[in-house]
Amino acid sequence: MEQSATLDIETLKITQEQFILASQSLHLQRPGCDAVYQVGLYGWRKRCLYFFLLLLLVTMIVNLALTVWIIKVMNLSADGMGKLQLNQDGIHLEGISEFQLPLYVSEIQSRRDGMLVLRSEKNVTLNARDVQGQLTGQLTVGPEAVEAQCQRLEVRSRDGGRLLFTADEQELTMTTEQLTVTGSEGAVFEHSIETPLIQARTSEDLKLEAPTRTLTMEAPRGVEVSAAKGTLKISSRKDLQLESTEGEILLDASSIQLGSLPLGIYTQSxxxxxxxxxxxxxxxxxxxxxxxxxxxxxxxxxxxxxxxxxx
Structure with missing residues:
Protein backbone atom coordinates (compact mmCIF):
# COMPACT_ATOMS: atom_id res chain seq x y z
CA MET A 1 0.00 0.00 0.00
CA GLU A 2 2.80 2.39 0.79
CA GLN A 3 4.50 1.70 -2.50
CA SER A 4 1.30 2.47 -4.50
CA ALA A 5 0.83 5.81 -2.70
CA THR A 6 4.40 6.80 -3.40
CA LEU A 7 4.00 5.95 -7.05
CA ASP A 8 0.85 8.10 -7.34
CA ILE A 9 2.57 11.20 -5.90
CA GLU A 10 5.55 10.76 -8.15
CA THR A 11 3.26 10.27 -11.12
CA LEU A 12 1.43 13.54 -10.27
CA LYS A 13 4.73 15.40 -10.01
CA ILE A 14 5.82 14.19 -13.37
CA THR A 15 2.51 15.18 -14.89
CA GLN A 16 2.75 18.75 -13.42
CA GLU A 17 6.27 19.13 -14.76
CA GLN A 18 5.21 17.93 -18.15
CA PHE A 19 2.34 20.51 -18.14
CA ILE A 20 4.70 23.34 -17.32
CA LEU A 21 7.15 22.29 -20.00
CA ALA A 22 4.40 21.94 -22.50
CA SER A 23 2.98 25.38 -21.74
CA GLN A 24 6.41 26.97 -22.04
CA SER A 25 6.96 25.24 -25.33
CA LEU A 26 3.63 26.46 -26.70
CA HIS A 27 4.31 30.06 -25.52
CA LEU A 28 0.79 30.55 -24.12
CA GLN A 29 -0.07 34.16 -23.08
CA ARG A 30 -2.77 35.30 -20.61
CA PRO A 31 -5.32 37.82 -21.81
CA GLY A 32 -4.39 41.42 -20.64
CA CYS A 33 -6.59 44.21 -19.17
CA ASP A 34 -6.99 47.36 -21.21
CA ALA A 35 -8.13 49.70 -18.22
CA VAL A 36 -6.84 49.90 -14.63
CA TYR A 37 -9.21 51.28 -11.92
CA GLN A 38 -7.71 52.65 -8.67
CA VAL A 39 -9.71 52.30 -5.43
CA GLY A 40 -9.42 55.14 -2.79
CA LEU A 41 -9.22 59.00 -2.43
CA TYR A 42 -6.56 60.76 -4.39
CA GLY A 43 -5.80 64.31 -5.42
CA TRP A 44 -7.90 67.30 -4.17
CA ARG A 45 -10.46 65.02 -2.50
CA LYS A 46 -7.79 63.59 -0.25
CA ARG A 47 -6.49 67.06 0.61
CA CYS A 48 -10.00 68.34 1.44
CA LEU A 49 -10.60 65.33 3.71
CA TYR A 50 -7.38 65.97 5.60
CA PHE A 51 -8.25 69.67 5.87
CA PHE A 52 -11.68 68.96 7.36
CA LEU A 53 -10.19 66.45 9.79
CA LEU A 54 -7.62 69.01 10.88
CA LEU A 55 -10.31 71.71 11.26
CA LEU A 56 -12.46 69.36 13.35
CA LEU A 57 -9.50 68.56 15.58
CA VAL A 58 -8.73 72.27 16.10
CA THR A 59 -12.40 72.98 16.89
CA MET A 60 -12.50 70.21 19.46
CA ILE A 61 -9.33 71.50 21.11
CA VAL A 62 -10.67 75.10 21.24
CA ASN A 63 -14.04 73.91 22.55
CA LEU A 64 -12.36 71.88 25.27
CA ALA A 65 -10.15 74.82 26.20
CA LEU A 66 -13.15 77.20 26.39
CA THR A 67 -15.08 74.70 28.50
CA VAL A 68 -12.19 74.43 30.95
CA TRP A 69 -11.86 78.24 31.00
CA ILE A 70 -15.58 78.76 31.70
CA ILE A 71 -15.50 76.22 34.51
CA LYS A 72 -12.47 77.97 35.95
CA VAL A 73 -13.87 81.48 35.67
CA MET A 74 -17.44 80.68 36.80
CA ASN A 75 -16.11 78.46 39.56
CA LEU A 76 -18.53 75.67 38.70
CA SER A 77 -18.78 72.81 41.12
CA ALA A 78 -21.21 70.14 42.23
CA ASP A 79 -22.73 72.55 44.83
CA GLY A 80 -23.36 75.45 42.48
CA MET A 81 -21.62 78.19 40.58
CA GLY A 82 -19.31 80.59 42.37
CA LYS A 83 -21.26 82.49 45.04
CA LEU A 84 -24.47 80.82 43.88
CA GLN A 85 -25.02 77.60 45.81
CA LEU A 86 -27.85 75.14 45.36
CA ASN A 87 -29.22 73.79 48.62
CA GLN A 88 -32.19 71.65 49.54
CA ASP A 89 -34.06 74.71 50.83
CA GLY A 90 -33.38 76.81 47.72
CA ILE A 91 -30.62 78.99 46.30
CA HIS A 92 -28.01 80.71 48.45
CA LEU A 93 -26.49 83.77 46.80
CA GLU A 94 -23.78 86.01 48.24
CA GLY A 95 -22.59 89.39 47.03
CA ILE A 96 -24.16 91.68 44.43
CA SER A 97 -26.31 90.06 41.74
CA GLU A 98 -27.89 91.53 38.62
CA PHE A 99 -30.98 90.07 36.93
CA GLN A 100 -31.67 91.08 33.34
CA LEU A 101 -35.05 89.30 33.13
CA PRO A 102 -37.96 88.94 35.63
CA LEU A 103 -37.29 86.86 38.74
CA TYR A 104 -40.02 84.50 40.00
CA VAL A 105 -39.52 83.30 43.59
CA SER A 106 -41.72 82.51 46.55
CA GLU A 107 -39.44 84.03 49.20
CA ILE A 108 -36.39 86.30 49.33
CA GLN A 109 -34.49 86.34 52.60
CA SER A 110 -31.27 88.07 53.58
CA ARG A 111 -28.51 86.73 55.78
CA ARG A 112 -29.02 86.75 59.51
CA ASP A 113 -26.29 89.31 60.09
CA GLY A 114 -27.00 91.44 57.00
CA MET A 115 -29.70 93.36 55.21
CA LEU A 116 -31.47 92.84 51.91
CA VAL A 117 -30.97 95.61 49.35
CA LEU A 118 -32.92 95.83 46.08
CA ARG A 119 -31.33 98.37 43.75
CA SER A 120 -32.36 99.56 40.31
CA GLU A 121 -31.50 102.46 38.02
CA LYS A 122 -35.21 103.21 37.39
CA ASN A 123 -37.55 101.55 39.87
CA VAL A 124 -38.17 98.36 41.81
CA THR A 125 -41.57 96.72 41.29
CA LEU A 126 -42.97 93.80 43.28
CA ASN A 127 -46.05 92.08 41.83
CA ALA A 128 -48.41 89.53 43.39
CA ARG A 129 -50.69 87.48 41.13
CA ASP A 130 -53.40 84.91 41.68
CA VAL A 131 -53.75 81.45 40.13
CA GLN A 132 -55.18 82.88 36.90
CA GLY A 133 -52.26 85.29 36.59
CA GLN A 134 -54.28 88.40 37.45
CA LEU A 135 -52.48 91.19 39.30
CA THR A 136 -53.69 91.37 42.93
CA GLY A 137 -51.05 93.61 44.49
CA GLN A 138 -48.18 95.82 43.37
CA LEU A 139 -45.50 97.80 45.18
CA THR A 140 -43.41 100.21 43.12
CA VAL A 141 -40.42 102.08 44.54
CA GLY A 142 -39.48 104.80 42.07
CA PRO A 143 -37.23 107.86 42.04
CA GLU A 144 -40.16 110.19 42.77
CA ALA A 145 -42.64 108.18 44.87
CA VAL A 146 -43.47 104.85 46.46
CA GLU A 147 -46.76 103.49 45.14
CA ALA A 148 -48.78 100.58 46.54
CA GLN A 149 -51.69 99.14 44.58
CA CYS A 150 -53.78 96.68 46.58
CA GLN A 151 -57.17 96.27 48.21
CA ARG A 152 -55.87 96.95 51.72
CA LEU A 153 -52.54 98.30 52.96
CA GLU A 154 -51.42 97.31 56.47
CA VAL A 155 -48.44 98.39 58.55
CA ARG A 156 -47.70 96.27 61.61
CA SER A 157 -45.23 96.43 64.46
CA ARG A 158 -41.89 94.67 64.53
CA ASP A 159 -43.31 91.48 66.04
CA GLY A 160 -46.15 91.53 63.52
CA GLY A 161 -48.90 91.35 66.12
CA ARG A 162 -49.96 94.98 66.50
CA LEU A 163 -51.69 96.78 63.64
CA LEU A 164 -50.39 100.35 63.33
CA PHE A 165 -51.74 101.67 60.05
CA THR A 166 -54.41 100.54 57.59
CA ALA A 167 -55.67 102.08 54.36
CA ASP A 168 -58.34 101.03 51.88
CA GLU A 169 -60.78 102.67 49.50
CA GLN A 170 -63.18 103.67 52.29
CA GLU A 171 -61.05 104.92 55.18
CA LEU A 172 -57.61 105.46 56.63
CA THR A 173 -57.01 104.17 60.17
CA MET A 174 -54.09 104.77 62.51
CA THR A 175 -54.01 102.81 65.76
CA THR A 176 -50.88 104.36 67.25
CA GLU A 177 -51.10 106.16 70.55
CA GLN A 178 -49.70 109.38 69.12
CA LEU A 179 -49.25 110.94 65.68
CA THR A 180 -46.48 113.55 65.59
CA VAL A 181 -46.09 116.10 62.78
CA THR A 182 -42.73 117.88 62.99
CA GLY A 183 -42.96 120.06 59.89
CA SER A 184 -42.88 123.84 60.26
CA GLU A 185 -46.05 124.18 58.19
CA GLY A 186 -47.90 121.53 60.17
CA ALA A 187 -50.32 119.05 58.62
CA VAL A 188 -52.61 119.85 55.68
CA PHE A 189 -55.92 117.96 55.27
CA GLU A 190 -57.88 118.52 52.08
CA HIS A 191 -61.00 116.86 53.48
CA SER A 192 -62.41 115.99 56.89
CA ILE A 193 -60.44 114.35 59.69
CA GLU A 194 -61.81 112.39 62.64
CA THR A 195 -59.84 112.20 65.89
CA PRO A 196 -60.66 112.26 69.59
CA LEU A 197 -57.79 114.60 70.52
CA ILE A 198 -55.63 117.27 68.90
CA GLN A 199 -52.81 118.36 71.20
CA ALA A 200 -49.67 120.41 70.76
CA ARG A 201 -46.28 119.54 72.18
CA THR A 202 -45.17 120.85 75.51
CA SER A 203 -44.24 124.57 75.41
CA GLU A 204 -45.55 124.85 71.84
CA ASP A 205 -48.69 126.48 70.45
CA LEU A 206 -51.52 124.65 68.75
CA LYS A 207 -52.91 126.37 65.69
CA LEU A 208 -55.91 125.29 63.64
CA GLU A 209 -56.18 127.36 60.48
CA ALA A 210 -58.20 127.43 57.26
CA PRO A 211 -56.59 130.17 55.09
CA THR A 212 -59.22 130.30 52.35
CA ARG A 213 -62.17 128.26 53.62
CA THR A 214 -64.17 127.62 56.79
CA LEU A 215 -62.92 125.70 59.81
CA THR A 216 -65.67 123.50 61.21
CA MET A 217 -65.49 121.37 64.36
CA GLU A 218 -68.38 119.00 65.08
CA ALA A 219 -69.00 116.30 67.68
CA PRO A 220 -72.18 114.49 68.75
CA ARG A 221 -71.50 115.21 72.45
CA GLY A 222 -69.78 118.56 72.25
CA VAL A 223 -66.46 120.11 71.31
CA GLU A 224 -64.03 121.16 74.02
CA VAL A 225 -61.33 123.71 73.27
CA SER A 226 -59.12 124.43 76.26
CA ALA A 227 -55.76 125.99 77.01
CA ALA A 228 -54.72 124.78 80.45
CA LYS A 229 -51.60 126.94 80.80
CA GLY A 230 -51.91 129.55 78.10
CA THR A 231 -54.15 131.82 76.12
CA LEU A 232 -56.89 130.67 73.79
CA LYS A 233 -57.17 132.90 70.74
CA ILE A 234 -59.81 132.67 68.03
CA SER A 235 -59.48 135.07 65.12
CA SER A 236 -61.27 135.39 61.80
CA ARG A 237 -60.88 137.69 58.82
CA LYS A 238 -64.64 137.99 58.38
CA ASP A 239 -67.37 136.76 60.71
CA LEU A 240 -66.96 134.63 63.84
CA GLN A 241 -70.21 132.79 64.48
CA LEU A 242 -71.08 130.97 67.71
CA GLU A 243 -74.37 129.12 67.31
CA SER A 244 -76.24 126.75 69.59
CA THR A 245 -79.48 125.20 68.35
CA GLU A 246 -80.73 123.63 71.58
CA GLY A 247 -78.46 124.96 74.31
CA GLU A 248 -76.88 128.18 75.43
CA ILE A 249 -73.55 129.90 74.91
CA LEU A 250 -71.84 130.44 78.25
CA LEU A 251 -68.94 132.82 78.74
CA ASP A 252 -67.64 132.11 82.25
CA ALA A 253 -64.60 134.11 83.29
CA SER A 254 -63.46 136.57 85.92
CA SER A 255 -63.42 139.29 83.30
CA ILE A 256 -64.84 139.39 79.80
CA GLN A 257 -63.46 142.02 77.44
CA LEU A 258 -64.94 143.04 74.12
CA GLY A 259 -62.42 145.28 72.46
CA SER A 260 -62.74 147.61 69.48
CA LEU A 261 -66.53 147.86 69.70
CA PRO A 262 -68.01 150.64 67.56
CA LEU A 263 -69.70 153.64 69.16
CA GLY A 264 -73.33 154.06 68.22
CA ILE A 265 -74.98 157.53 68.62
CA TYR A 266 -78.66 158.44 68.28
CA THR A 267 -79.43 162.05 69.21
CA GLN A 268 -81.69 164.84 67.98
CA SER A 269 -78.90 167.40 67.48
Missing part, protein backbone atom coordinates in the same frame (compact mmCIF):
# COMPACT_ATOMS: atom_id res chain seq x y z
CA UNK A 270 -75.56 166.51 65.93
CA UNK A 271 -73.75 168.86 68.34
CA UNK A 272 -74.50 166.54 71.23
CA UNK A 273 -72.89 163.55 69.48
CA UNK A 274 -69.33 164.61 70.21
CA UNK A 275 -69.56 165.54 73.82
CA UNK A 276 -67.20 163.80 76.20
CA UNK A 277 -68.53 160.63 77.75
CA UNK A 278 -66.86 158.47 80.43
CA UNK A 279 -69.40 155.67 80.87
CA UNK A 280 -70.92 153.55 78.10
CA UNK A 281 -73.36 150.73 77.95
CA UNK A 282 -73.26 147.67 75.69
CA UNK A 283 -76.11 147.43 73.20
CA UNK A 284 -77.18 144.69 70.84
CA UNK A 285 -78.84 145.34 67.50
CA UNK A 286 -81.69 143.12 66.22
CA UNK A 287 -79.17 141.64 63.81
CA UNK A 288 -76.98 140.63 66.79
CA UNK A 289 -74.26 143.24 66.33
CA UNK A 290 -72.82 144.67 69.56
CA UNK A 291 -71.91 148.32 69.96
CA UNK A 292 -71.32 150.91 72.65
CA UNK A 293 -73.72 153.69 73.51
CA UNK A 294 -73.26 156.60 75.94
CA UNK A 295 -74.75 155.72 79.34
CA UNK A 296 -77.52 158.03 80.57
CA UNK A 297 -80.16 157.93 83.24
CA UNK A 298 -82.13 155.62 81.04
CA UNK A 299 -81.01 153.16 78.40
CA UNK A 300 -79.65 154.81 75.28
CA UNK A 301 -79.74 151.66 73.16
CA UNK A 302 -81.87 152.35 70.10
CA UNK A 303 -82.80 150.04 67.31
CA UNK A 304 -82.50 153.02 64.97
CA UNK A 305 -78.86 153.62 65.87
CA UNK A 306 -76.44 154.31 63.07
CA UNK A 307 -74.62 151.05 63.84
CA UNK A 308 -77.80 148.98 63.51
CA UNK A 309 -78.91 150.81 60.38
CA UNK A 310 -75.58 150.37 58.62
CA UNK A 311 -74.96 146.81 59.64
Missing amino acids: PSQAFREQAVYEVCVCPSGKIYLSPAESSSSCQAMSNICLWS
Whole structure:
Protein backbone atom coordinates (compact mmCIF):
# COMPACT_ATOMS: atom_id res chain seq x y z
CA MET A 1 0.00 0.00 0.00
CA GLU A 2 2.80 2.39 0.79
CA GLN A 3 4.50 1.70 -2.50
CA SER A 4 1.30 2.47 -4.50
CA ALA A 5 0.83 5.81 -2.70
CA THR A 6 4.40 6.80 -3.40
CA LEU A 7 4.00 5.95 -7.05
CA ASP A 8 0.85 8.10 -7.34
CA ILE A 9 2.57 11.20 -5.90
CA GLU A 10 5.55 10.76 -8.15
CA THR A 11 3.26 10.27 -11.12
CA LEU A 12 1.43 13.54 -10.27
CA LYS A 13 4.73 15.40 -10.01
CA ILE A 14 5.82 14.19 -13.37
CA THR A 15 2.51 15.18 -14.89
CA GLN A 16 2.75 18.75 -13.42
CA GLU A 17 6.27 19.13 -14.76
CA GLN A 18 5.21 17.93 -18.15
CA PHE A 19 2.34 20.51 -18.14
CA ILE A 20 4.70 23.34 -17.32
CA LEU A 21 7.15 22.29 -20.00
CA ALA A 22 4.40 21.94 -22.50
CA SER A 23 2.98 25.38 -21.74
CA GLN A 24 6.41 26.97 -22.04
CA SER A 25 6.96 25.24 -25.33
CA LEU A 26 3.63 26.46 -26.70
CA HIS A 27 4.31 30.06 -25.52
CA LEU A 28 0.79 30.55 -24.12
CA GLN A 29 -0.07 34.16 -23.08
CA ARG A 30 -2.77 35.30 -20.61
CA PRO A 31 -5.32 37.82 -21.81
CA GLY A 32 -4.39 41.42 -20.64
CA CYS A 33 -6.59 44.21 -19.17
CA ASP A 34 -6.99 47.36 -21.21
CA ALA A 35 -8.13 49.70 -18.22
CA VAL A 36 -6.84 49.90 -14.63
CA TYR A 37 -9.21 51.28 -11.92
CA GLN A 38 -7.71 52.65 -8.67
CA VAL A 39 -9.71 52.30 -5.43
CA GLY A 40 -9.42 55.14 -2.79
CA LEU A 41 -9.22 59.00 -2.43
CA TYR A 42 -6.56 60.76 -4.39
CA GLY A 43 -5.80 64.31 -5.42
CA TRP A 44 -7.90 67.30 -4.17
CA ARG A 45 -10.46 65.02 -2.50
CA LYS A 46 -7.79 63.59 -0.25
CA ARG A 47 -6.49 67.06 0.61
CA CYS A 48 -10.00 68.34 1.44
CA LEU A 49 -10.60 65.33 3.71
CA TYR A 50 -7.38 65.97 5.60
CA PHE A 51 -8.25 69.67 5.87
CA PHE A 52 -11.68 68.96 7.36
CA LEU A 53 -10.19 66.45 9.79
CA LEU A 54 -7.62 69.01 10.88
CA LEU A 55 -10.31 71.71 11.26
CA LEU A 56 -12.46 69.36 13.35
CA LEU A 57 -9.50 68.56 15.58
CA VAL A 58 -8.73 72.27 16.10
CA THR A 59 -12.40 72.98 16.89
CA MET A 60 -12.50 70.21 19.46
CA ILE A 61 -9.33 71.50 21.11
CA VAL A 62 -10.67 75.10 21.24
CA ASN A 63 -14.04 73.91 22.55
CA LEU A 64 -12.36 71.88 25.27
CA ALA A 65 -10.15 74.82 26.20
CA LEU A 66 -13.15 77.20 26.39
CA THR A 67 -15.08 74.70 28.50
CA VAL A 68 -12.19 74.43 30.95
CA TRP A 69 -11.86 78.24 31.00
CA ILE A 70 -15.58 78.76 31.70
CA ILE A 71 -15.50 76.22 34.51
CA LYS A 72 -12.47 77.97 35.95
CA VAL A 73 -13.87 81.48 35.67
CA MET A 74 -17.44 80.68 36.80
CA ASN A 75 -16.11 78.46 39.56
CA LEU A 76 -18.53 75.67 38.70
CA SER A 77 -18.78 72.81 41.12
CA ALA A 78 -21.21 70.14 42.23
CA ASP A 79 -22.73 72.55 44.83
CA GLY A 80 -23.36 75.45 42.48
CA MET A 81 -21.62 78.19 40.58
CA GLY A 82 -19.31 80.59 42.37
CA LYS A 83 -21.26 82.49 45.04
CA LEU A 84 -24.47 80.82 43.88
CA GLN A 85 -25.02 77.60 45.81
CA LEU A 86 -27.85 75.14 45.36
CA ASN A 87 -29.22 73.79 48.62
CA GLN A 88 -32.19 71.65 49.54
CA ASP A 89 -34.06 74.71 50.83
CA GLY A 90 -33.38 76.81 47.72
CA ILE A 91 -30.62 78.99 46.30
CA HIS A 92 -28.01 80.71 48.45
CA LEU A 93 -26.49 83.77 46.80
CA GLU A 94 -23.78 86.01 48.24
CA GLY A 95 -22.59 89.39 47.03
CA ILE A 96 -24.16 91.68 44.43
CA SER A 97 -26.31 90.06 41.74
CA GLU A 98 -27.89 91.53 38.62
CA PHE A 99 -30.98 90.07 36.93
CA GLN A 100 -31.67 91.08 33.34
CA LEU A 101 -35.05 89.30 33.13
CA PRO A 102 -37.96 88.94 35.63
CA LEU A 103 -37.29 86.86 38.74
CA TYR A 104 -40.02 84.50 40.00
CA VAL A 105 -39.52 83.30 43.59
CA SER A 106 -41.72 82.51 46.55
CA GLU A 107 -39.44 84.03 49.20
CA ILE A 108 -36.39 86.30 49.33
CA GLN A 109 -34.49 86.34 52.60
CA SER A 110 -31.27 88.07 53.58
CA ARG A 111 -28.51 86.73 55.78
CA ARG A 112 -29.02 86.75 59.51
CA ASP A 113 -26.29 89.31 60.09
CA GLY A 114 -27.00 91.44 57.00
CA MET A 115 -29.70 93.36 55.21
CA LEU A 116 -31.47 92.84 51.91
CA VAL A 117 -30.97 95.61 49.35
CA LEU A 118 -32.92 95.83 46.08
CA ARG A 119 -31.33 98.37 43.75
CA SER A 120 -32.36 99.56 40.31
CA GLU A 121 -31.50 102.46 38.02
CA LYS A 122 -35.21 103.21 37.39
CA ASN A 123 -37.55 101.55 39.87
CA VAL A 124 -38.17 98.36 41.81
CA THR A 125 -41.57 96.72 41.29
CA LEU A 126 -42.97 93.80 43.28
CA ASN A 127 -46.05 92.08 41.83
CA ALA A 128 -48.41 89.53 43.39
CA ARG A 129 -50.69 87.48 41.13
CA ASP A 130 -53.40 84.91 41.68
CA VAL A 131 -53.75 81.45 40.13
CA GLN A 132 -55.18 82.88 36.90
CA GLY A 133 -52.26 85.29 36.59
CA GLN A 134 -54.28 88.40 37.45
CA LEU A 135 -52.48 91.19 39.30
CA THR A 136 -53.69 91.37 42.93
CA GLY A 137 -51.05 93.61 44.49
CA GLN A 138 -48.18 95.82 43.37
CA LEU A 139 -45.50 97.80 45.18
CA THR A 140 -43.41 100.21 43.12
CA VAL A 141 -40.42 102.08 44.54
CA GLY A 142 -39.48 104.80 42.07
CA PRO A 143 -37.23 107.86 42.04
CA GLU A 144 -40.16 110.19 42.77
CA ALA A 145 -42.64 108.18 44.87
CA VAL A 146 -43.47 104.85 46.46
CA GLU A 147 -46.76 103.49 45.14
CA ALA A 148 -48.78 100.58 46.54
CA GLN A 149 -51.69 99.14 44.58
CA CYS A 150 -53.78 96.68 46.58
CA GLN A 151 -57.17 96.27 48.21
CA ARG A 152 -55.87 96.95 51.72
CA LEU A 153 -52.54 98.30 52.96
CA GLU A 154 -51.42 97.31 56.47
CA VAL A 155 -48.44 98.39 58.55
CA ARG A 156 -47.70 96.27 61.61
CA SER A 157 -45.23 96.43 64.46
CA ARG A 158 -41.89 94.67 64.53
CA ASP A 159 -43.31 91.48 66.04
CA GLY A 160 -46.15 91.53 63.52
CA GLY A 161 -48.90 91.35 66.12
CA ARG A 162 -49.96 94.98 66.50
CA LEU A 163 -51.69 96.78 63.64
CA LEU A 164 -50.39 100.35 63.33
CA PHE A 165 -51.74 101.67 60.05
CA THR A 166 -54.41 100.54 57.59
CA ALA A 167 -55.67 102.08 54.36
CA ASP A 168 -58.34 101.03 51.88
CA GLU A 169 -60.78 102.67 49.50
CA GLN A 170 -63.18 103.67 52.29
CA GLU A 171 -61.05 104.92 55.18
CA LEU A 172 -57.61 105.46 56.63
CA THR A 173 -57.01 104.17 60.17
CA MET A 174 -54.09 104.77 62.51
CA THR A 175 -54.01 102.81 65.76
CA THR A 176 -50.88 104.36 67.25
CA GLU A 177 -51.10 106.16 70.55
CA GLN A 178 -49.70 109.38 69.12
CA LEU A 179 -49.25 110.94 65.68
CA THR A 180 -46.48 113.55 65.59
CA VAL A 181 -46.09 116.10 62.78
CA THR A 182 -42.73 117.88 62.99
CA GLY A 183 -42.96 120.06 59.89
CA SER A 184 -42.88 123.84 60.26
CA GLU A 185 -46.05 124.18 58.19
CA GLY A 186 -47.90 121.53 60.17
CA ALA A 187 -50.32 119.05 58.62
CA VAL A 188 -52.61 119.85 55.68
CA PHE A 189 -55.92 117.96 55.27
CA GLU A 190 -57.88 118.52 52.08
CA HIS A 191 -61.00 116.86 53.48
CA SER A 192 -62.41 115.99 56.89
CA ILE A 193 -60.44 114.35 59.69
CA GLU A 194 -61.81 112.39 62.64
CA THR A 195 -59.84 112.20 65.89
CA PRO A 196 -60.66 112.26 69.59
CA LEU A 197 -57.79 114.60 70.52
CA ILE A 198 -55.63 117.27 68.90
CA GLN A 199 -52.81 118.36 71.20
CA ALA A 200 -49.67 120.41 70.76
CA ARG A 201 -46.28 119.54 72.18
CA THR A 202 -45.17 120.85 75.51
CA SER A 203 -44.24 124.57 75.41
CA GLU A 204 -45.55 124.85 71.84
CA ASP A 205 -48.69 126.48 70.45
CA LEU A 206 -51.52 124.65 68.75
CA LYS A 207 -52.91 126.37 65.69
CA LEU A 208 -55.91 125.29 63.64
CA GLU A 209 -56.18 127.36 60.48
CA ALA A 210 -58.20 127.43 57.26
CA PRO A 211 -56.59 130.17 55.09
CA THR A 212 -59.22 130.30 52.35
CA ARG A 213 -62.17 128.26 53.62
CA THR A 214 -64.17 127.62 56.79
CA LEU A 215 -62.92 125.70 59.81
CA THR A 216 -65.67 123.50 61.21
CA MET A 217 -65.49 121.37 64.36
CA GLU A 218 -68.38 119.00 65.08
CA ALA A 219 -69.00 116.30 67.68
CA PRO A 220 -72.18 114.49 68.75
CA ARG A 221 -71.50 115.21 72.45
CA GLY A 222 -69.78 118.56 72.25
CA VAL A 223 -66.46 120.11 71.31
CA GLU A 224 -64.03 121.16 74.02
CA VAL A 225 -61.33 123.71 73.27
CA SER A 226 -59.12 124.43 76.26
CA ALA A 227 -55.76 125.99 77.01
CA ALA A 228 -54.72 124.78 80.45
CA LYS A 229 -51.60 126.94 80.80
CA GLY A 230 -51.91 129.55 78.10
CA THR A 231 -54.15 131.82 76.12
CA LEU A 232 -56.89 130.67 73.79
CA LYS A 233 -57.17 132.90 70.74
CA ILE A 234 -59.81 132.67 68.03
CA SER A 235 -59.48 135.07 65.12
CA SER A 236 -61.27 135.39 61.80
CA ARG A 237 -60.88 137.69 58.82
CA LYS A 238 -64.64 137.99 58.38
CA ASP A 239 -67.37 136.76 60.71
CA LEU A 240 -66.96 134.63 63.84
CA GLN A 241 -70.21 132.79 64.48
CA LEU A 242 -71.08 130.97 67.71
CA GLU A 243 -74.37 129.12 67.31
CA SER A 244 -76.24 126.75 69.59
CA THR A 245 -79.48 125.20 68.35
CA GLU A 246 -80.73 123.63 71.58
CA GLY A 247 -78.46 124.96 74.31
CA GLU A 248 -76.88 128.18 75.43
CA ILE A 249 -73.55 129.90 74.91
CA LEU A 250 -71.84 130.44 78.25
CA LEU A 251 -68.94 132.82 78.74
CA ASP A 252 -67.64 132.11 82.25
CA ALA A 253 -64.60 134.11 83.29
CA SER A 254 -63.46 136.57 85.92
CA SER A 255 -63.42 139.29 83.30
CA ILE A 256 -64.84 139.39 79.80
CA GLN A 257 -63.46 142.02 77.44
CA LEU A 258 -64.94 143.04 74.12
CA GLY A 259 -62.42 145.28 72.46
CA SER A 260 -62.74 147.61 69.48
CA LEU A 261 -66.53 147.86 69.70
CA PRO A 262 -68.01 150.64 67.56
CA LEU A 263 -69.70 153.64 69.16
CA GLY A 264 -73.33 154.06 68.22
CA ILE A 265 -74.98 157.53 68.62
CA TYR A 266 -78.66 158.44 68.28
CA THR A 267 -79.43 162.05 69.21
CA GLN A 268 -81.69 164.84 67.98
CA SER A 269 -78.90 167.40 67.48
CA PRO A 270 -75.56 166.51 65.93
CA SER A 271 -73.75 168.86 68.34
CA GLN A 272 -74.50 166.54 71.23
CA ALA A 273 -72.89 163.55 69.48
CA PHE A 274 -69.33 164.61 70.21
CA ARG A 275 -69.56 165.54 73.82
CA GLU A 276 -67.20 163.80 76.20
CA GLN A 277 -68.53 160.63 77.75
CA ALA A 278 -66.86 158.47 80.43
CA VAL A 279 -69.40 155.67 80.87
CA TYR A 280 -70.92 153.55 78.10
CA GLU A 281 -73.36 150.73 77.95
CA VAL A 282 -73.26 147.67 75.69
CA CYS A 283 -76.11 147.43 73.20
CA VAL A 284 -77.18 144.69 70.84
CA CYS A 285 -78.84 145.34 67.50
CA PRO A 286 -81.69 143.12 66.22
CA SER A 287 -79.17 141.64 63.81
CA GLY A 288 -76.98 140.63 66.79
CA LYS A 289 -74.26 143.24 66.33
CA ILE A 290 -72.82 144.67 69.56
CA TYR A 291 -71.91 148.32 69.96
CA LEU A 292 -71.32 150.91 72.65
CA SER A 293 -73.72 153.69 73.51
CA PRO A 294 -73.26 156.60 75.94
CA ALA A 295 -74.75 155.72 79.34
CA GLU A 296 -77.52 158.03 80.57
CA SER A 297 -80.16 157.93 83.24
CA SER A 298 -82.13 155.62 81.04
CA SER A 299 -81.01 153.16 78.40
CA SER A 300 -79.65 154.81 75.28
CA CYS A 301 -79.74 151.66 73.16
CA GLN A 302 -81.87 152.35 70.10
CA ALA A 303 -82.80 150.04 67.31
CA MET A 304 -82.50 153.02 64.97
CA SER A 305 -78.86 153.62 65.87
CA ASN A 306 -76.44 154.31 63.07
CA ILE A 307 -74.62 151.05 63.84
CA CYS A 308 -77.80 148.98 63.51
CA LEU A 309 -78.91 150.81 60.38
CA TRP A 310 -75.58 150.37 58.62
CA SER A 311 -74.96 146.81 59.64
